[in-house]
Amino acid sequence: MSVPFLxxxxxxxLFCLGFYALIVHNHLLRKILAINVMGSGxxxxxxxxxxxxxxxxxxxVPHAMVITGIVVAVSxxxxxxxxxxxxxxxxxxxxxxxxxxx
Amino acid sequence: MQTVLSEIxxxxxxxxxxxxxxIACFVLTAAVRWLGLLTASxxxxxxxxxxxxxxxxxxxxxxxxxxxxxxxxxxHADGLSLLMLAMTAFVGFGVSLYATGYFKSAHAARxxxxxxxxxxxxxxxxxxxxxxxxxxTLELVGLSAVALTALQGGRDALTGAMRYLLATLLGSLxxxxxxxxxxxxxxTVDLALLSERVAPSPVVWAVLGLMSAGLILKTALFPLYFxxxxxxxxxxxxxxxxLSALVVKASFYILLRLWLEIFSDISVDVxxxxxxxxxxxxxxxxxxxxxxxxxxxxxxxxTVAQIGYLFLAYxxxxxxxxxxxxxxxxLVFSHALAKAAMFLAAGNLRQFGDHDRIADLDRVVxxxxxxxxxxxxxxxxxMGLPPSGxxxxxxxxxxxxxxxxxxxxxxxxxxxxxxAVGYVFKVLxxxxxxAPVTHEPISVPARMQWAAMLLATSAILVGFLAxxxxxxxxxxxxxxxxxxxx
Amino acid sequence: MKWRHWLLLPLMLALAAGLGxxxxxxxxxxxxxxxxxxxxLGKSGVSxxxxxxxxxxxxxxxxxxxxxxxxxxxxxxxLGAQPAVHAESIPGPVLDMLTRLxxxxxxxxxxxxxxxxxxxxxxxxQAGAVLGAAGVLLLLTGWRLPPRGAGYPxxxxxxxxxxxxxxxxxxxxxxxxxxxxxxxxxAGVLILIIEAFATVSIGVTLAVLFFGADPADKEPR
Amino acid sequence: MEAMxxxxxxxDAFIGLGLLWLAWRVLACSDLFKAIVLFIAFGLFMALVWVxxxxxxxxxxxxxxxxxxxxxxxxxxxxxxxxx
Numbered sequence: 007m008s009v010p011f012l013x014x015x016x017x018x019x020l021f022c023l024g025f026y027a028l029i030v031h032n033h034l035l036r037k038i039l040a041i042n043v044m045g046s047g048x049x050x051x052x053x054x055x056x057x058x059x060x061x062x063x064x065x066x067v068p069h070a071m072v073i074t075g076i077v078v079a080v081s082x083x084x085x086x087x088x089x090x091x092x093x094x095x096x097x098x099x100x101x102x103x104x105x106x107x108x
Numbered sequence: 109m110q111t112v113l114s115e116i117x118x119x120x121x122x123x124x125x126x127x128x129x130x131i132a133c134f135v136l137t138a139a140v141r142w143l144g145l146l147t148a149s150x151x152x153x154x155x156x157x158x159x160x161x162x163x164x165x166x167x168x169x170x171x172x173x174x175x176x177x178x179x180x181x182x183x184h185a186d187g188l189s190l191l192m193l194a195m196t197a198f199v200g201f202g203v204s205l206y207a208t209g210y211f212k213s214a215h216a217a218r219x220x221x222x223x224x225x226x227x228x229x230x231x232x233x234x235x236x237x238x239x240x241x242x243x244x245t246l247e248l249v250g251l252s253a254v255a256l257t258a259l260q261g262g263r264d265a266l267t268g269a270m271r272y273l274l275a276t277l278l279g280s281l282x283x284x285x286x287x288x289x290x291x292x293x294x295x296t297v298d299l300a301l302l303s304e305r306v307a308p309s310p311v312v313w314a315v316l317g318l319m320s321a322g323l324i325l326k327t328a329l330f331p332l333y334f335x336x337x338x339x340x341x342x343x344x345x346x347x348x349x350x351l352s353a354l355v356v357k358a359s360f361y362i363l364l365r366l367w368l369e370i371f372s373d374i375s376v377d378v379x380x381x382x383x384x385x386x387x388x389x390x391x392x393x394x395x396x397x398x399x400x401x402x403x404x405x406x407x408x409x410x411t412v413a414q415i416g417y418l419f420l421a422y423x424x425x426x427x428x429x430x431x432x433x434x435x436x437x438x439l440v441f442s443h444a445l446a447k448a449a450m451f452l453a454a455g456n457l458r459q460f461g462d463h464d465r466i467a468d469l470d471r472v473v474x475x476x477x478x479x480x481x482x483x484x485x486x487x488x489x490x491m492g493l494p495p496s497g498x499x500x501x502x503x504x505x506x507x508x509x510x511x512x513x514x515x516x517x518x519x520x521x522x523x524x525x526x527x528a529v530g531y532v533f534k535v536l537x538x539x540x541x542x543a544p545v546t547h548e549p550i551s552v553p554a555r556m557q558w559a560a561m562l563l564a565t566s567a568i569l570v571g572f573l574a575x576x577x578x579x580x581x582x583x584x585x586x587x588x589x590x591x592x593x594x
Numbered sequence: 595m596k597w598r599h600w601l602l603l604p605l606m607l608a609l610a611a612g613l614g615x616x617x618x619x620x621x622x623x624x625x626x627x628x629x630x631x632x633x634x635l636g637k638s639g640v641s642x643x644x645x646x647x648x649x650x651x652x653x654x655x656x657x658x659x660x661x662x663x664x665x666x667x668x669x670x671x672x673l674g675a676q677p678a679v680h681a682e683s684i685p686g687p688v689l690d691m692l693t694r695l696x697x698x699x700x701x702x703x704x705x706x707x708x709x710x711x712x713x714x715x716x717x718x719x720q721a722g723a724v725l726g727a728a729g730v731l732l733l734l735t736g737w738r739l740p741p742r743g744a745g746y747p748x749x750x751x752x753x754x755x756x757x758x759x760x761x762x763x764x765x766x767x768x769x770x771x772x773x774x775x776x777x778x779x780x781a782g783v784l785i786l787i788i789e790a791f792a793t794v795s796i797g798v799t800l801a802v803l804f805f806g807a808d809p810a811d812k813e814p815r
Numbered sequence: 816m817e818a819m820x821x822x823x824x825x826x827d828a829f830i831g832l833g834l835l836w837l838a839w840r841v842l843a844c845s846d847l848f849k850a851i852v853l854f855i856a857f858g859l860f861m862a863l864v865w866v867x868x869x870x871x872x873x874x875x876x877x878x879x880x881x882x883x884x885x886x887x888x889x890x891x892x893x894x895x896x897x898x899x
Contacts, residue, residue, distance in 0.1 A: 009827050010624075013868065014617045016831040020838050021285060022610040027842035028278065030599050035847055035893065037274055039854055042885065043838045044171055044281050046861055051617065053868050054286040058624040063643075064869045065626035068291065070647035071240055073719055073876050074659045075284070076794075078247050080880050081666035082277055082890070084803040087892040088670040089258060089270050091677065096263045100896055102271055120773055124764055127661060131756055134668065135749045172654040174775040181654045183773075192622045218672040225665055232658065243660045248665060255669030289616060295625045314616035644872040676899045707875070715871035718835035730887050800884050804891055 013054035020047030022038045032101045034090040038083060113493035118157035119168055119185050121191060121361040122231040125150060130224030137217045142149035148204035151227065155197035159190055159580060167584035169237075177238070177298035184237030184300070186584030191437055192361050195444045199353045199563065200227050206452050206559035207346045208368025210459075218259060219344075226252035226350065233358050239287045241295040242362055243280065250276035250326070253355045257343040268338035275335040279359070286315040290443055303369040305541030316371050316378065319363070320384035326359035329419060330389030333412045337396075340408040345455020348404065352411040353448040357440060360418060364436075367422070368587060377535050383423035387520040389416025394527035398534065403454045403464040406531055407447070410490060413524060414443045415506065418564055420517055424508040429589035431511075435504035437581045437592075442567050446489035453483040456552045456560060463547075466535055476552065480539050482560035487532035489567040497570035639781025640712040646715065649785045653774045656759035660756045660792060667752060667799050669700055693735045700728035711716050712782065718755075718789035721798025729801025742807040752802065755795030759788050827867060834860050851889045858882025 007015075024044030028037050049072045056065040094100040123498055129147030133140045162168060168185040176182065185193075204223070211219045229248035236242050254276065260271035291297050293311040321332075328336035336356070340348050371378065393413030400406040420435035456479040457472060458464040473480045489498035502521065509517040570577060582592035631643050631651065638646035648656050704724040711717030739748060762784055766775045776784050802809075837857040841850050858881040865874035 008622070009867075011618060012824075013864065015614050016834055018610055018613045018617060019835050021281075021613070022606050023838050023842065025278075025609070026602060026606045028274070029602060029854055034270065035889070035896070036842065036850065037898070039841055039850060039889075041274070041277050041281070042854070043841065043857070044278075046838075046857075048281055048285045048288060048844065049873075050861075050864065051285065052291070052865070053289070053865070053870055053873065055292040055617070055620065056626055056841050057626055057868055057889050058292075058620070058622055063628060063632075064836075065624060065628040066631055066643035066647050067627045067652070068288075069409065069644045069873055070652055071655075072502065072870075072873050073644070073648060073717075074244065074655055076660050076873070076876050076880050077659050077719055078244065080800075080885050081662050082247070082251060082273075083885055083895055084666045084817070084888055085669040086270075086273055086277075087675050087888055088676065088806065089254070089273060091892060092258070092261070092266050092673050093270050094260070094896060095677070096266050102267055115766060115770065117773075120764075122755055124760065127756075128760060131664070131753050131760075133665075135753060137747070137749075170772065172773045173650060174772040175634070175651050178627060179634060179651050181652055218668075222665070222668050225661060225668070229658075229661075240652075241658070244655050244662065248658060248662055251662065251665050251669060255665070255672055258669075259672055261674065285613075289620075291626070292624065295627065307787060310616045310619040314613060317612075475809055535652065642872070677895050717872065720872070720875040720879055723876065723884055727879065727887075730884070755897055764872055800880075804884070804887055806891070806895070 008058070010054045010057040013057075014051050017047045017050030017054060020050065023047075034086075034093065034100045034102070038090065040087045041086070042079060042083060047074065049075055090094065113157065114161060114164065116157060117152050117170065118250065119170060119183060119235050121154040122197075123156065123228055123235060124296040125154060126224045126228030127482050130295035130514040131223045133224055134221040134587070135323055140217050140220040140501040143202055144224060145208055147224055148201050151231075152194075152197040152201050155169065155190075155193045158185060158193065161191055162186070163580070174265055181236070181238045181578065182240050182298055182300070183235045185235055186586045188361075188365075188437075188586035189234050189584065191441060191581045192357065193231060195357070195441050196227065196230045196234065196354055198366075198566065199444050199448045202448060202509075202559050202586065203349050203452070205344045205562075206349075206455075208558050209553035210265070210344070210455065212345055214262060214587035215344075219256070219346075222252050222256050223260070223346075225261075226355075230354055230358055234361060237299050239290065241297075243284050245288055245361070246280055246283065246326075246359065248356050249355060250280060252325070253351055256347040256415065257339050257351070259347065260344050261350060262342065265337065268342040271335045272339040278328035279410070282325070283320045283362075286319035286322070287590070289315050289318070291477070297545050299369050300364065303406060306370050307342070308374050312374055316374065319366060321379070323359045323363040323366075324385070325414060327363065328355050328412060329385050329386070329415055330412065332391055333393070335453050336412060337405055337408040340411060340451075341402070341404040345451055345458065348408070348455070349448040349451035352408065352451060353444040356411070356415060357444065360415070361441075367442040368594070379422040379426060382419045383517065386416040386419030386422070387517065389413060389419070390524040391416075391527075394524050394531065397531040398527055400531075401466055403457055403466055403469075406535065407450050407465065409453060410450075410528070410531060411447060412437070413528070414447070414490065417502070417515070417521075417524070420505060422510075424505065424512060424517070425587075427512045428508045429587060430592055431504050431508040431545055433587040433589060434578055434581075434592045435501050435508060435580070437569075438497055438501030438504065441577075442501060442570055444487050445563050445567035445570065446486040446496075449482050449486040449560050449567060450490070452488060452556070452560035452563065453479045453486065456556055457483075459556075460549055460552050461547055466538050468543040468545050469538040470546055470549075471541070472539040475549060476557070476558040479552070479560050480536075482564040483539075484536055484555070485534065485561075485564035485568055489564075489571075491528045491532055495571045496568045500574055525544060617709060637781070637783050639778065639779045639783075642711060642713050642715070642717070644715075645711050645717050645785070646729065649788060650774075650776065650781065657756075657774070658664060660759055660795070661670075663796065664753060664756055667803060670806065671808040672812070673809065675811055677684050677789045693731045696731055697728045700724050700731070704728070704793065704797065709790055718792040719796060721789075721793045723800060724791060725797025726800025726804075728731050729797060730804045733801060733805055738802055739809050741810075748798070748802070748809065749784065751798045755788075756790035758791035761789055819887065825834040830864055830867065834864065847893055851886065851893060854889065855882050858886065
């Protein structure tokens with residue numbers, strides 16, 4: 007298997023791993039980490055596949071998209087962390103209350 | 109005069125004006141209310157200008173930076189974009205008017221920048237013709253909506269906002285993975301170019317699955333609606349109105365565009381699945397709404413149900429495209445007006461009695477007649493009774509279902525209508541009587557009542573304007589069906 | 595509770611397998627936009643293709659992305675005061691000395707990255723992040739913005755990048771040209787101006803996000 | 816030449832597997848502090864991958880933002896979480 011496909015598959019793996027962790031874990035910090043891992047997976051797919059076909063200069067468009075994506079990810083993470091602290095302050099736990107019991 | 113008006117790039121004004129207004133509100137904290145209301149009143153004028161421009165010159169395209177797709181980003185406006193932009197501008201104005209009375213100084217300084225940026229993000233989303241650019245606007249909409257939900261704090265609002273944030277980020281990432289695969293499959297992210305290039309392949313199927321799942325989650329279609337009721341019910345009233353009326357329509361719009369441009373030729377079976385989920389949403393959402401004991405939760409579940417109607421159009425469009433898509437356009441627009449009015453009225457009720465328990469509403473009809481009237485008029489449109497925009501939409505949808513012998517969907521619409529009558533009257537019937545627990549009423553500013561009334565009346569009036577409405581929506585033939593009904 | 599997770603596992607494996615199959619079904623040769631970028635690079639005003647895409651060909655995305663960053667800040671500030679990090683994190687002499695040494699270096703690195711972005715790896719986001727890191731180090735050693743700078747001046751610094759970007763974007767419109775259309779003669783200068791202001795805003799925003807709340811926020815916690 | 820290609824391929828395979836292993840540890844290890852440290856390591860590994868994929872611009876952005884500042888934000892949040 008060529009290197010671009012190898013990394014693209016790793017990206018898919020990260021996406022699925024993060025998705026699974028996002029559902030399974032209760033702690034909000036862990037959910038935020040999971041979202042970030044998922045995002046890294048998507049970025050990896052985006053850039054790795056641009057390398058298909060060898061040593062020619064790589065396609066800069068996905069590179070620019072990923073830089074945009076990284077900034078979006080850090081913005082979302084900052085808001086999520088701030089919200090998590092407020093949830094902890096309001097409920098005493100950094101986890102979402104079980105909806106079925108509400 | 110005419111040349112000056114036609115030379116103004118109204119579409120760009122719709123994007124740049126609210127963004128600049130939001131930033132001005134952030135810096136000049138002392139003048140937020142006036143800056144905010146001014147911006148929100150200029151946006152409908154710009155939307156009107158764009159409509160005028162479209163009707164004279166046809167579909168609008170703008171190559172940002174002068175590059176043109178696929179290298180650059182293209183903006184694009186047709187009748188469908190105009191429908192969403194007009195909806196945003198109109199609801200946005202009503203909500204802004206309301207918000208000038210609702211938020212006190214500290215919260216006002218936080219509300220206006222976020223809200224104007226959300227307004228600009230929604231306009232940018234409805235004008236974008238580029239899938240990656242749509243991802244960025246989608247994140248703008250999502251983050252500002254979450255921040256607005258948490259604005260006033262409180263346990264329910266904070267946990268609701270957190271759940272909402274995680275759901276919306278997950279949806280965006282699924283969508284983005286779809287964009288990545290499309291780019292590597294077809295070498296562009298421009299929607300118009302993709303619609304020429306896409307052919308059935310494993311990539312398209314995976315993209316259809318990823319993007320549909322992500323956008324359905326963000327639209328809160330049954331069964332992925334879990335995040336909507338807590339967020340929409342616990343947000344401040346003007347924010348709830350924006351979330352239910354506009355924000356869920358943003359992801360709905362992207363899904364619709366993708367369907368019309370790319371996916372409808374690939375698969376008809378998926379339309380059946382969308383219809384099934386829509387039917388589930390109508391029945392389940394309405395039943396849940398009927399069970400609620402608080403006004404805002406009831407209205408939030410009603411949104412879950414009304415989103416379902418929008419998806420009923422997909423299976424019906426394969427046989428009777430013009431009728432089904434006309435119905436959907438009507439439902440999108442009138443639901444936005446009616447639901448915003450309902451949430452604003454619910455906010456008034458809450459402020460008036462300092463609670464929103466349905467059973468304890470105390471002689472509201474006599475003491476807050478405008479608000480009760482707004483709720484009732486909005487209810488008429490939500491139930492789909494004539495004359496109203498909601499009636500036109502549901503009547504057209506029913507016609508499409510009857511003509512194609514889809515008795516199952518006819519039954520769903522009939523039941524959904526009955527349940528809607530049930531939940532609207534559950535609130536209304538309690539507004540006449542004296543509550544067991546009486547309370548001291550808290551005064552509600554007149555403009556908050558008039559804002560709700562304005563939107564509710566518009567939801568009724570739009571029912572009388574069928575032919576100009578559909579002529580505008582049909583501009584540029586966004587649905588590929590020729591003339592829209594009638 | 596746990597049995598649900600076990601049920602989820604096969605679903606995830608199926609998802610991974612499906613997506614993996616999709617990726618492998620793609621052709622071996624990429625047909626992206628590298629050709630189109632290379633053709634127009636001469637008119638973009640910079641010679642680093644990534645910077646050309648970020649600030650010129652797809653500059654509109656970057657403009658909106660600056661708004662995303664501002665929005666994150668607005669969102670965090672609108673949550674109100676956050677608990678302060680406890681006194682145990684008051685720095686020792688080592689961190690203090692390190693900071694004195696590092697902050698000037700980081701600022702110089704940021705300036706270099708900003709300038710280099712036109713022709714080599716680098717650019718406003720990398721430079722802004724380095725500037726933000728310098729700000730975080732300062733905050734860690736206990737430095738705080740003086741009260742006079744916390745209100746209006748801070749807010750101006752936070753949005754100056756977006757404002758400059760918006761201004762340059764709207765500049766061609768009165769002449770009937772396109773949004774964000776640069777005259778190729780001045781494209782390089784315009785890009786550098788946008789990037790310089792953007793770097794300041796990105797750096798300040800990231801440092802302030804680390805701090806948590808609006809330093810001018812007098813609301814009791 | 817053949818040996819070089821094979822060596823380079825196995826290096827990439829090693830990084831790819833290492834990335835997956837790190838992500839799994841980030842999401843599964845019991846201590847949150849450790850998880851954040853591992854996440855920062857994950858970010859630095861990502862930066863290495865970007866270099867391997869001929870994307871030095873992203874590598875810089877990832878190291879500075881993805882690993883550096885996100886890591887700092889996470890650490891600060893964890894410290895505040897454990898305040899009370």
